[in-house]
Amino acid sequence: MKEITQVVKAYEDAINQNRIVGSICDVCHETYVPPRPICINCGSSKIDITTVEGEGKVVTWTVIHIAPPTHIDKVPYILAIVELTNGQKLTGILSLAEGQAPEFDMEVVAGFEEAEEGAKRLRWIPKS
Numbered sequence: 647m648k649e650i651t652q653v654v655k656a657y658e659d660a661i662n663q664n665r666i667v668g669s670i671c672d673v674c675h676e677t678y679v680p681p682r683p684i685c686i687n688c689g690s691s692k693i694d695i696t697t698v699e700g701e702g703k704v705v706t707w708t709v710i711h712i713a714p715p716t717h718i719d720k721v722p723y724i725l726a727i728v729e730l731t732n733g734q735k736l737t738g739i740l741s742l743a744e745g746q747a748p749e750f751d752m753e754v755v756a757g758f759e760e761a762e763e764g765a766k767r768l769r770w771i772p773k774s
């Protein structure tokens with residue numbers, strides 16, 4: 647059985663390697679992104695970490711004006727919920743060009759921005 651700290655580390659390590667991972671259940675083969683230590687579908691704790699396709703469509707978004715200390719220099723920024731091609735939903739900052747507006751069903755791909763202390767962060771970038 648994997649602990650929550652192990653699946654969080656697997657997710658963060660993958661982001662630092664420019665990819666997104668989820669968990670896949672050994673029993674019912676359900677996939678979750680981000681990865682979970684226990685399958686919500688069948689309750690099994692027998693899960694593996696798997697790489698998923700880093701693209702999808704914008705489901706909805708909100709504009710953040712009051713940010714946590716780590717993001718104060720970025721306000722205002724757009725936090726979007728993206729439905730991946732596998733149907734899972736993953737939240738991340740939407741990086742738009744100057745003057746570009748978010749749209750429902752906007753096709754996006756995962757980008758990986760260098761952040762503090764060499765760690766990378768997921769950014770959703772419109773497909774061009």
Ligand SMILES: [Zn+2]
Binds near residue numbers: 690
């Ligand atoms: Zn399962």
